[in-house]
Amino acid sequence: MSDVPQIFSVRDAMAHGRSRFALRHVGLRSPHSGIRSSAPPPGRRDLRARAAEYAPRLRKGQFFSHETALALLGAPVPRPPHVVGLHVSAHRPRREPRVPGIHGHRLQTREPTLWHTPEGWPVEDPVRAWRQSASLWEIDDLVAAADFLLTEMRPVIDADDLRAEIEMMGDTRRHALRRALSLSRHGPRSASETHLRLLLVRNGLPEPEISWILRDVAGRFVAELDLAYPLWKVATEYDGRVHAEDLRQFARDADRWDAIRACGWDHVRILSHHMRGGGRRAVQKVRDALRRAGWSG
Structure with a gap:
């Protein structure tokens, strides 16, 4: 198995001549249906390793979103005991995944503006991912993420980008996004x-x-x-x-x-x-x- 990546889809392996029998190798795990891995199981807080185990299963039009996208792009996330979940989305009419352990989201029809991680994984635009995370995070964590986007993100993001996203797609019931934006500042390094x-x-x-x-x-x-x-x-x-x-x-x-x-x-x-x-x-x-x-x- 030395010529096979540590993490791969059964579909791709079979397309390259592997048999189902070979893919039942005792050293392989199946972290998700249709995925095989020879890597050690990742810890709950090792988001990148958890994402790597799911990435080969992404279908056309699917991408990491919400807090997953922000974390993969380097934004700060809530402190423990919070554990960042694996969120995968697709815009209508494409379908979101329905897989145990994965938070699937079917988003309204909208032109995708995907970014990509260094690994090449598709992730939600960070401005959109910030808005999506409002349903998951407390306001101070939204402020910290906004500070990061305004200070560290390249290409440059400014407050008008965040404001326009709120105006277009709406805020939470308690106006958490507008409150977070009013508290965010350019310049913080952590x-x-x-x-x-x-x-x-x-x-x-x-x-x-x-x-x-x-x-x-x-x-x-x-x-x-x-x-x-x-x-x-x-x-x-x-x-x-x-x-x-x-x-x-x-x-x-x-x-x-x-x-x-x-x-x-x-x-x-x-x-x-x-x-x-x-x-x-x-x-x-x-x-x-x-x-x-x-x-x-």
């Missing part, structure tokens, strides 16, 4: 940064600048700050590392923090444990820094 920004604003703190460029008195670049309050010279950054896995990188970061403080700024590092319990410690750390700097809120 979902954690977005969640921290939303937490601070909801707790009465001023809205910070995003990806703010700090320069010294001579105009030389010092740092790009995740979240910044220039009026009070307070920089807030999320650091999700449990420990310094890369000592050289940690040393560079420490020098960077010193350079920020040398410019007269208060540098507030938020670690993962500060975000527990609703993020009270994170909010308090930033509030204390702002008050030390003269903020009276």
